[in-house]
Amino acid sequence: MSSPLLDIQNLHVAFSTREGLVEAVRGIDLKLAPGGTLAVVGESGSGKSVTAYAVTQLLDRAARIPKGRILFRGEDITRADPARMKALRGAAISMVFQSPRTALNPIRSIGLQVMDAIAAHENLPKAVLRARALELLEAVRIRDADKRFDAYPAELSGGMCQRVMIAMAIACNPSLLIADEPTTGLDVTTQKTVMDLIAGLTAERGMALVLITHDLGLAASYCRDVMVMQQGRVVEAAPAVDIFRHPSHPYTRRLVAASPTPTSTVEELVGEAPRAPRATPRDPRDARVLLDVSNIVKRFDSTLAVEDVSLTLKAGESLGLVGESGSGKSTLSRIVCRLADADGGRIMFDGVDIGAIPLRTFHDSPWRREIQIVFQDPHESLNPRFTAFECIARPVRRLAKLTDAAQVKRRVEEVAERCGLSRDLLTRFPHQLSGGQKARIGIARAIAVEPRLLVLDEPTAALDVSVQAVVLKLLDDLRHDEGLSFLFVSHDLNVVRMMCERTIVMRHGRIVEEGESHALFRNPQAAYTRDLLGAIPHFEPVQTATA
Amino acid sequence: MSTLLNIGRRVGRHLLASLPALFGVVLFTFLLMRVLPGDPAAFFASGPNAGQAEMAQIRETMGLDRPIPEQFLRYVGDLARGNLGQSMTTGQPVMADLAERMPASLELTLFALVLALALALPLGIVAALRPNSLIDHGVRFLCTLGVCVPTFVTGLLLIYVFYYLLGLAPDPTGRIDIFAAPPPGITGFLLVDFLLVGDLAGWKAAFGQLILPACTMALFVLAPLARMTRASLLAVLGSDFIRTARSVGMSDWRVVVVYALRNALLPVLTIIGIVFSTMLGANVLVEKVFSWPGIGSYALDALLASDYAPVQGFVLLIAVIFVMVNLTIDVLYGIVDPRISLK
Structure with missing residues (x-):
């Protein structure tokens, strides 16, 4: 290896908090050659982002680097003075961030922001700056760049904003680009175009790339080397091909196993042997219809969010609802669970027209406890002033009409145990719990009133893969044991394939394709479904070996 | 367009x-x-x-x-029909009375507002850039002092120090020295009118009369402006796009002024609107202390005399000004923040 571009030696980063010093990074080593590509993979709290911010000195005020060195082109920049860092940032080391919409100045046009990025390092007349900025916007494939030049970030989609961010990052031809979860929160197809763009531009301009991600598939598809981090330490570092074919560290193995693939089953995710086909008493195929939704229409102002959508769900069946943002899948799920009104159509639940019950009084109707919801964000969907016990007990009292304190307690403890929550956790408040624990509370709260239909709105989107695996397993077990029906909304096609017997693919408020999950994923009929499936990053070694 | x-x-x-x-x-x-x-x-x-x-x-x-x-x-x-009634105390139409006194109040309030902003913005910015430092605590102390000392006390104190003890300020009665000739009423704002006719000595005299009452008012509204600037700038400095600006190596000055401050001033703009309207209506005490011939003291006199028409006219005028100020702020907001006009 020639002299490395970036050389991190035994780096420690600590944060001073109220509880004293907390070490976020505990001695990591990293070497990156010029033009190299390295993925730093890890779950939340692994210290992967902190490492990146330590390199660019964009760490929080509370952070300290007690030990270790960061060498960039042989120069020690661990404690470089602010002027030196300013000269390096943008010109030699750039970053692309998560959530592109907030990463851009909301009240400055995108063209000016790109011009600012160039002007930070090059003293050029305005006209030249403008021409260069326009070139950059064209380089990141923003269509009609001259027309978009004066647009504000709020006028662009998330994917477009990320392109502008990339244009700013590469404006002064740095030799290292650090991308911190650049596609989290973007749709799969957008993710693919953004990642292709980053990979293409860095290769073309000879930049080295550090990709920080929680997504193993993304890491394997776009980087030659992978470094897996856990709790501030590097557990494994190897070429991508090897790491996924023969993960040597138990944590890496668990992580690889927990990542949904086109063929994995829920059991495989948590490392269990595939179970024999369950002896479910009722075969969903000949069970009676539980939910019959027909011709649903929903308008927001003048745009149609849901356009004439019909679906049926049998008792004990799980139906997946897949689509990208703006497809109307979340709106539809809200209408089905009667949290929103439709502008047309009928919702029959067990032969009763529940769409006819006004929204205002639905919470008082006996059908409320039959249809329960598990929300997307486990953090936001729990009342911060309620203990875990109270979160679950509320619906038990209000909907299941249990009034006796001892009875309520017994029921809450029962479902908590069923969802894998130990009793001592029940006295805690949401902020004292982990994301996975909160997700379990959300599920326990929903099943505590013994519903027949569970609407799951991206229940694992905010969770780390290993936690997602466990939660998916829990949901799958619950469904089979309690005979629940699922309406499972997700953008993750692999998850839907594992969790649902049937799948509906939505786009622009319409159903694009519908069918048995396995058949649909093996042999997609609609071009859009094929695009969606093609955009999922895979980490099959075969694919990366050719790259 | x-x-x-x-x-x-x-x-x-x-x-x-x-x-x-x-x-x-x-x-x-x-x-x-x-x-x-x-x-x-x-x-x-x-x-x-x-x-x-x-x-x-x-x-x-x-x-x-x-x-x-x-x-x-x-x-x-x-x-x-545009008739606000007749004042019993002055014997004049209320409209004429208000029109005569309005420039005095407006000049005082505007000047005080500019003074307050010139003081509050830098103080707020410095406090936000060095949170919990000695400067930050100093600004906090000054703001607290400004809010908790009533305007008439501040006014009297300023008169005592600058007029009585030091003799720097002129006799604190009215807008202009009794013996000086007023400029021709072009705009009604003495500072502007003196400049227009090129009478620098007159301008200096008018400025001398204005500075103490303006300081009194400015001190009173220093707190909301400075504190709001600090809080808003602190929040903006912690946001993602500031990190982006730093990550491409922009200079501190550019990051703070172009990226942070412009965003941070949006909420301050709202406060300015409220503060301005309040100052205009609530400066009765300052006008009384400095014998300022403004609308505030006019309305107070009328109220004490149970003179209906001037009080009603005054309240209506303040209400109209409040609406106009808010409208201006709203329009400014629409120009500064592109997200508003997108909706």
Whole structure:
């Protein structure tokens, strides 16, 4: 290896908090050659982002680097003075961030922001700056760049904003680009175009790339080397091909196993042997219809969010609802669970027209406890002033009409145990719990009133893969044991394939394709479904070996 | 072009929406004046010995003998024709009185506001850039002091120090020295008028008269402006796009001024609107202390005399100004923040 571009030696980063010093990074080593590509993979709290911010000195005020060195082109920049860092940032080391919409100045046009990025390092007349900025916007494939030049970030989609961010990052031809979860929160197809763009531009301009991600598939598809981090330490570092074919560290193995693939089953995710086909008493195929939704229409102002959508769900069946943002899948799920009104159509639940019950009084109707919801964000969907016990007990009292304190307690403890929550956790408040624990509370709260239909709105989107695996397993077990029906909304096609017997693919408020999950994923009929499936990053070694 | 159209539409909507509020203000002050104790007829009668006949005659000329709803209808009718009524104390139409005194109040308030901003913005910015430092605590102390000392105390204190002890400030009575010649009334703002006619000595004298009352008012509103600037700038400095600006190596000056400050000033703009309206209406005490011939002291005198028309006119004027200021702020907001006009 020639002299490395970036050389991190035994780096420690600590944060001073109220509880004293907390070490976020505990001695990591990293070497990156010029033009190299390295993925730093890890779950939340692994210290992967902190490492990146330590390199660019964009760490929080509370952070300290007690030990270790960061060498960039042989120069020690661990404690470089602010002027030196300013000269390096943008010109030699750039970053692309998560959530592109907030990463851009909301009240400055995108063209000016790109011009600012160039002007930070090059003293050029305005006209030249403008021409260069326009070139950059064209380089990141923003269509009609001259027309978009004066647009504000709020006028662009998330994917477009990320392109502008990339244009700013590469404006002064740095030799290292650090991308911190650049596609989290973007749709799969957008993710693919953004990642292709980053990979293409860095290769073309000879930049080295550090990709920080929680997504193993993304890491394997776009980087030659992978470094897996856990709790501030590097557990494994190897070429991508090897790491996924023969993960040597138990944590890496668990992580690889927990990542949904086109063929994995829920059991495989948590490392269990595939179970024999369950002896479910009722075969969903000949069970009676539980939910019959027909011709649903929903308008927001003048745009149609849901356009004439019909679906049926049998008792004990799980139906997946897949689509990208703006497809109307979340709106539809809200209408089905009667949290929103439709502008047309009928919702029959067990032969009763529940769409006819006004929204205002639905919470008082006996059908409320039959249809329960598990929300997307486990953090936001729990009342911060309620203990875990109270979160679950509320619906038990209000909907299941249990009034006796001892009875309520017994029921809450029962479902908590069923969802894998130990009793001592029940006295805690949401902020004292982990994301996975909160997700379990959300599920326990929903099943505590013994519903027949569970609407799951991206229940694992905010969770780390290993936690997602466990939660998916829990949901799958619950469904089979309690005979629940699922309406499972997700953008993750692999998850839907594992969790649902049937799948509906939505786009622009319409159903694009519908069918048995396995058949649909093996042999997609609609071009859009094929695009969606093609955009999922895979980490099959075969694919990366050719790259 | 569409932005302009958008702003025009918002201005129209805003004006329409403020009509009911203005009507409410008119009705409320009208009723309030009728409910307050004190009989204007008794006050304006020729003397303590005025007979019933004289009182009744005054009531009749003032229209006070009619039923209240009729009085109100007449009042609204007059308003529609631009007639605010007659002041009993000055014997002039209220409109003329207000028009004469308005520039004095406006000049004082505007000057004080500029002074307050010139002080509050840098203080807020410095405090936000070095949170919990000695400077931050110093600014906090100054703001607290400004808020908790009443304006008349600050005013008297300033007079005591700068006029009585140091002799730096002129005699604190009115806008202009009694013996000096006032400039021709072009705009009504003395500082502007003196400049327009090129009378620098006069300008200096007027400035000397203005500076103490303006400081008094500025100190009072320093706190909301400085604290808001600090809080808003702190929040913006922690946001993602500041990190982006730093990550491409922009200079600190550019990051703070172009990226952080412009965003941080949006909420401050709202506060400025509120502060300005409040200053204009609530500076009665300052005007009294400095014998400033403004609308505040005029309204106070009228209130004490149970002189209905000037008080009603004053309240209506302040309400209209409040609406106009908010409208201006709204339009400014639409220009500064592109997200508003997108919706």
